[in-house]
Every structure is written in structure tokens, then in C-alpha cells.
Amino acid sequence: SIDAVRLLSRIEQLGQIGRDGEDRLVRLAASDADKSGRDALVSWMKEADLEVAVDRIGNIFGIWRASSAEDQAPIMIGSHIDTVIDAGVYDGCYGVLSGLEVIQSLRSAGFVPSRPIVVAAFTNEEGVRYTPDMMGSLVYAGGLPVEEALASVGTDGTVLGEELARIGYAGSKEPGFLKPHAYVELHIEQGPVLEKAGVQVGAVENLQGISWQRITIEGVANHAGTTPMSLRADAGYAASRVISFLRDRAASSPTPTVATVGCISFEPNAVNIIPSRAVFTVDLRDPNEDRLQAEEAALADFLIELAAAEKVTIATERMARFTPVTFDRAIVKLVEAAAEQRGLSSMRMTSGAGHDAQMIARICPAAMIFVPSIGGISHNPREFTPEADLVAGANVLLDVVSQLASK
Amino acid sequence: SIDAVRLLSRIEQLGQIGRDGEDRLVRLAASDADKSGRDALVSWMKEADLEVAVDRIGNIFGIWRASSAEDQAPIMIGSHIDTVIDAGVYDGCYGVLSGLEVIQSLRSAGFVPSRPIVVAAFTNEEGVRYTPDMMGSLVYAGGLPVEEALASVGTDGTVLGEELARIGYAGSKEPGFLKPHAYVELHIEQGPVLEKAGVQVGAVENLQGISWQRITIEGVANHAGTTPMSLRADAGYAASRVISFLRDRAASSPTPTVATVGCISFEPNAVNIIPSRAVFTVDLRDPNEDRLQAEEAALADFLIELAAAEKVTIATERMARFTPVTFDRAIVKLVEAAAEQRGLSSMRMTSGAGHDAQMIARICPAAMIFVPSIGGISHNPREFTPEADLVAGANVLLDVVSQLASK
Ligand SMILES: NC(=O)NCCC(=O)O
Ligand SMILES: NC(=O)NCCC(=O)O
Numbered sequence: 001s002i003d004a005v006r007l008l009s010r011i012e013q014l015g016q017i018g019r020d021g022e023d024r025l026v027r028l029a030a031s032d033a034d035k036s037g038r039d040a041l042v043s044w045m046k047e048a049d050l051e052v053a054v055d056r057i058g059n060i061f062g063i064w065r066a067s068s069a070e071d072q073a074p075i076m077i078g079s080h081i082d083t084v085i086d087a088g089v090y091d092g093c094y095g096v097l098s099g100l101e102v103i104q105s106l107r108s109a110g111f112v113p114s115r116p117i118v119v120a121a122f123t124n125e126e127g128v129r130y131t132p133d134m135m136g137s138l139v140y141a142g143g144l145p146v147e148e149a150l151a152s153v154g155t156d157g158t159v160l161g162e163e164l165a166r167i168g169y170a171g172s173k174e175p176g177f178l179k180p181h182a183y184v185e186l187h188i189e190q191g192p193v194l195e196k197a198g199v200q201v202g203a204v205e206n207l208q209g210i211s212w213q214r215i216t217i218e219g220v221a222n223h224a225g226t227t228p229m230s231l232r233a234d235a236g237y238a239a240s241r242v243i244s245f246l247r248d249r250a251a252s253s254p255t256p257t258v259a260t261v262g263c264i265s266f267e268p269n270a271v272n273i274i275p276s277r278a279v280f281t282v283d284l285r286d287p288n289e290d291r292l293q294a295e296e297a298a299l300a301d302f303l304i305e306l307a308a309a310e311k312v313t314i315a316t317e318r319m320a321r322f323t324p325v326t327f328d329r330a331i332v333k334l335v336e337a338a339a340e341q342r343g344l345s346s347m348r349m350t351s352g353a354g355h356d357a358q359m360i361a362r363i364c365p366a367a368m369i370f371v372p373s374i375g376g377i378s379h380n381p382r383e384f385t386p387e388a389d390l391v392a393g394a395n396v397l398l399d400v401v402s403q404l405a406s407k
Numbered sequence: 408s409i410d411a412v413r414l415l416s417r418i419e420q421l422g423q424i425g426r427d428g429e430d431r432l433v434r435l436a437a438s439d440a441d442k443s444g445r446d447a448l449v450s451w452m453k454e455a456d457l458e459v460a461v462d463r464i465g466n467i468f469g470i471w472r473a474s475s476a477e478d479q480a481p482i483m484i485g486s487h488i489d490t491v492i493d494a495g496v497y498d499g500c501y502g503v504l505s506g507l508e509v510i511q512s513l514r515s516a517g518f519v520p521s522r523p524i525v526v527a528a529f530t531n532e533e534g535v536r537y538t539p540d541m542m543g544s545l546v547y548a549g550g551l552p553v554e555e556a557l558a559s560v561g562t563d564g565t566v567l568g569e570e571l572a573r574i575g576y577a578g579s580k581e582p583g584f585l586k587p588h589a590y591v592e593l594h595i596e597q598g599p600v601l602e603k604a605g606v607q608v609g610a611v612e613n614l615q616g617i618s619w620q621r622i623t624i625e626g627v628a629n630h631a632g633t634t635p636m637s638l639r640a641d642a643g644y645a646a647s648r649v650i651s652f653l654r655d656r657a658a659s660s661p662t663p664t665v666a667t668v669g670c671i672s673f674e675p676n677a678v679n680i681i682p683s684r685a686v687f688t689v690d691l692r693d694p695n696e697d698r699l700q701a702e703e704a705a706l707a708d709f710l711i712e713l714a715a716a717e718k719v720t721i722a723t724e725r726m727a728r729f730t731p732v733t734f735d736r737a738i739v740k741l742v743e744a745a746a747e748q749r750g751l752s753s754m755r756m757t758s759g760a761g762h763d764a765q766m767i768a769r770i771c772p773a774a775m776i777f778v779p780s781i782g783g784i785s786h787n788p789r790e791f792t793p794e795a796d797l798v799a800g801a802n803v804l805l806d807v808v809s810q811l812a813s814k
Binding site: 212272281354 | 619654665690761
């Protein structure tokens, strides 16, 4: 079993790195705060005697090359340590630190793996500062050219490649330099399913499709007091109609489709001026690709009608688009078996969130292990998983990895 | 008649002062750009041999003290030279520069007034940087203590009193130091009424009530991918419902009520996080006070229902509230008569915009003169009034002022 005290203490320590003036955890990809988090992770990897490698997109790898099996394709355990704005401490970090913990525990227990074991921390999984999300693993899996990713411009106008160089994490390894034999990711569920079902371990068998768009509506700025309602081309009102449409449609549908408008801005953004422009994001998800396409089409149709009715022009821009992913059945079964052997309840489930596993699944068999999120809360400082569940999940990861590295 | 070339050239010159990097006219109250505009106005006042005075709230006065009538209560002509963001060149400036022009023309024509004539430029009429709007004239009329106004914190975190001192326009005169005998304000209509009616001059007999509120909705931040629609407390969605409610209600009502949401922000404002907070402004107007109160009450009721239905909390904060104003009938008649004598068509009308005249009407008989705004466009760089209409309006002002200053 893993060293629970060491794991929990590292989660606690990493969670203190990157607090802003209001004590919020904000460790956005390639920021100064991210550098501090990366530095802590690298020092722990070195403490565990791992070889540390960084690739061109800034992904960090801690490699245990069992000497007899140096040339074999490795088992990779991974997740990310970048966070959203005002984040909880578990999202991503739990998976990376558990991977490190698993390697350290196996090693000190004298386990002899049949192939190297690697723990990876992928760059910019959250997609808050740079889009798309899961960028480091997407590049690693060959789904996005590294040059294109490095050229991404952030919400703050920065360029990812420059920021990585500035914080000292523009590595020299070519993304994909280690082709994994298998990949496992342990993560908090970030949703309410496990807690509601009273189940300790999720054996994640698939992950829903994700569609991100940015919508820009152009109307006509005019005076709020003198312009009759009938003569307005109000970009802000049109935006409100889209937000309501998406939410009402998703909420009234029997499908698991989810729709969210998380970002918005108006121009000129003055109390007595009708907005000339509204820009906002749409996050649409569904486990079924056909249904996700149907939702995108319904939105597109609605925008056409709305533009005509409100005398506005509407442009959409693709930010990210990932089809649903089915994970490797054999690894999912290993997760179930490991849980059972430890006396833990488990259930198969879908991931609502995007994860690095969905990208790495393009280049090797992959699966995920979930533990409960109390109240289903994530991307929020109140994100919480009880210690017993955190330790149980890490032990299931240990068992799955030792199985995969025994063959 | 006034000197059309001089007036039009000053409007043109003042409109070039305060252009930002994108060539937008942004001369927000008490900004560096406003300082440059004020300096130009003061130099023109001095050129016209007027005594210049500045009061504690930064209102600028150009005073022509006809020597025989120094102690009489003056005729005041006024408006403002601060602008909105990305403004047109006429709003406010046209009234101030016409006032200056009228005094200069009367003087050089040898007119001997029965009382002093003053042209005033009031501080922060637009209310974009500091609230409430019409602040300088409100303070001047005794409707807001000067200390309170000077302590206002702007949208950029600045304090008005400090900004006025910084730009050199924190004067020493007590607001209200000149009690006017009568007040007249010439302004572009900023709405479509005169152009649609094909009429050259508006004799403004009243001004609608204005209600500004800031609404803050608090929901719960959560993950956009993992949180089922039924478990959300989405502050952004709730805001969209309010925006739609206001617009749909106003648009479907037979009354002239107008409702606008001009400003908005979400927190944490990330593509994959359900907004925990939405803050936006509401601008509600109606010429009838009972109806305006009914609209405010309807909004308040809607917010109560919405908070319960969406599991959010909603707080409202008053930004500004002005009851409708009826202007002085005798001055309105002078406007009509002056237009008629010049062979100009005129009509009585309501002002949709707030104006300094509505504040000064608290301390003396007041009225306004409107000229057409092409397409009803204002608070927009495409704001436009043909030169002939600008000149006609200034001549009507000349006639009204000379009448008022003859008695
Ligand atoms: N796990 C996680 O929060 N990933 C961020 C990408 C997403 O929005 O699902
Ligand atoms: N005239 C004008 O635009 N005033 C600003 C105050 C308002 O919003 O009506």
C-alpha cells in the first residue's frame, strides 16, 4: 500500500502554492504560480530518485527506468497540476502526486517492474489561460502540432511558448518521445455520481465529447434613454437569449447533455449605452457524438433565427472540439478487480470532465479511476474528497499499475 | 444671428480632443482627456472676455457681467463636455459651445442685457466613470452634498475629488454660488423623434424619470462538464433571464418605457466553470413616475421569483434615481415662438435622455431646445446632426436668451 501520510501532505503542500492576494488558488498554466508548483513537483521527483524530463510543450515526466527493462515501452500514470481560477486542491494534483507516490511505494517495497514506470504532469489541462484544454497531452498524442500550441495567445495576451521559456519549462524533448504501453489516470470525479450512489471507486469506461465555441454578436450602440425598444439592435439582449436557449434546452432534455456559458463581456459596457457587442463562450458536452452534433446544429439554427429577428450579426469561432472517447476494456476491468480485492465498492461510469487520459487514449490503451467529490463540487475552493477515499483511490492505482508492469 | 463658422469649428476642434489609441472619442469625466477639453473651453471663454469661475465639483462657468446689471440673478445656458466611451462629438459639447457663441454674438452685436449671462459646463453629466449621472448639476442644485459627490469611486477605482484636483479643476466656488434667474439648454435630441417627424426644433416640455440599479446574483461555481443541469445554481443564466425579462416586457408594452442592461461581468469568467456571480446594471426610464415605479416593482417581484427558482441570491443597489421633470411653460413657449419667427418647424416633446437641465430645474425656471439626431443615433461615433440644424438651434437659443435677458 501507498504511504498515505506522504501523499496527503504533498497534496496539502501543493495546494498552498499559487495563492493570490485573496487567498484563492490560481495556478494558471505557465504562470509564475505554475512555475512554483512545477518546481515543487520536480524536487519531489528528484527526492524519489526519478529521472526528470521536460518536453517542448512543458510536460514534465518523472521516469523510473527499472534497469533490466530500460528499453520497454513504459506504463504511464498522469494528470496535470495547472488549476482554474479560485480552484480546489485536488483537481489534477491528486492524480500526479498519487502517480509519484505509487512509483515511490513500489520501489521501496522492492517491486521489480517488467517495464519503466513514468509519472507525467501535462501542461495546460484546464484550458483557462490558453485553449484548447488538455493541450499538453493533446500535443503529446500528436493531435496538435507543438509549434501551433506554443503560439497560442492567452486570455491575458501572452504567448504560451514565451511564458514556458520565461518560467524555465520549455523543455527539449520532442512530445511523444516515450510511447506508453498503457496509461492510467486517477482523478476526483468532479461530479455528484459516486457520492449519490454511495460508491468509493469509479471505473471510468468512457468520456463525453466536448465542444467549445466563442460567439460574438454585433448590434448597434445607442442611447439607453432615447432609443425606443422597437428600434434597438441590442447585442447584450441577443446574448441573453442564447444563454437562456442553451440552458432551457439542456435542462428540459431527457439526455445527459450539459450546456454552459462561463465567460461574457459587453462593449462599450456602460450603464446608459445599448451594447454594440457581446462576446461569450459556449461549453456543450454529451457522451454521444451524434447527439453532440445535433446540439451544435440546434444552436447554429437558433443563432440564424436570432440574428434575423434581432437585427444583429453573429459569428462563431471554434475553441476546442473533442469527440467522446471509449477507454480500454481490459484496464477498466483491472480497476474493478483491484477495487474488489481491497474491499471497495466500485461502479462503471462516464467522465463528464475532459482529462489528459482522453488524449493519451489515442496512442495507447488507457483508462481512469475516479474517487467521490463531496456535493459534486469542483472548479471551486469547496472541492473536497475525504482522506479515506483519496488513499483508497491511490491504492487502486498502485494495484492496477503493478499489474500492468508485471506483464 | 450667431457666427456659424466659429461655432462649427469649435465643435470640430473639441471633438478631436480625447481620442484614444483606436481614434475613439473617450473624454470621461475628470480624466486627462477631460482636462484637455476643459482647457480648450476655458481658453475660448477667456478669448470671449468672460470671467471664468470653477466650483468645488469642477463645474466651469464663463460669466458675462454686463456692468449695469452685475447684481441681478443671471440667465444661465449650460450643458456638459464630458463624453461616454466611443462617443460622438455633439452630445453636451454642442450646448456648451452654443452658449458661449450666443454670449459672444450678443456682445459683439452691442446687446445690453438686463442681467448677467453665464455659460456653464457641468461635471460628469454622462455618469459613465462616476455615478450618478448629471452629477455636477445635481450638486449645483443642492440635490447631492458636494463632499459625497467628491468621494465617489469610479469604475476604474479612482476618487472623483482626487481626479479633479489632479487635473486642476477642483475649484473653490461653492456649488450654487450663482442662483440663476432662468436656465436654457440646447442639445441634440439623441433619439429619432424629430427626424422621423421632419421637424427642425424640439421645444422640450418634460424629461422622463431615470432609474439605475446594479444587480448582483450569487450562485455556485461548479464544473461545466460534470454538473447535471438540474443541480446548477448558475448566476450567469439567472442574469440572462433578467435581461430577457426587462427587454421583452418593455418591448411588448404599449407605454414608452425603455429598459437596458448595458454592463455585465461574470465570475470566475472561465469557459468551463458555471458562473458563481453575475453583476449587471439596469437602466429603466419612463416619463410617468407611477409607471416607472410599477416597472421597478415588477422587476423586484421577478427577482424574488427568480432567486427561488434558480437557487441563487440576488442583491440590488441603487445607482441613480430621478423622477420625471416638467419644464417651465413660459420658456417652452419662448422656444416655440423663436422657432416660428425664424421660419423653423417645431414640436413639443419629451426628453428620453437625462440632462443637466433636469437638475437646474430644481432651482429656477428651465427648459431645453432639441435639434434632430440623424437615425436617432447617439452615444456612438455615428451620432450626427446636419450643420444647418446645428446653426438653427443655436439661433433659437440666441433668441430665447436675448428675450430672457431683456426683462
Ligand atoms: N478535469 C478537468 O477539469 N478538466 C478541464 C477540462 C474540462 O473542462 O473538462
Ligand atoms: N444626455 C445624455 O446622454 N445624458 C447622459 C445621461 C443619460 O443616461 O440620459
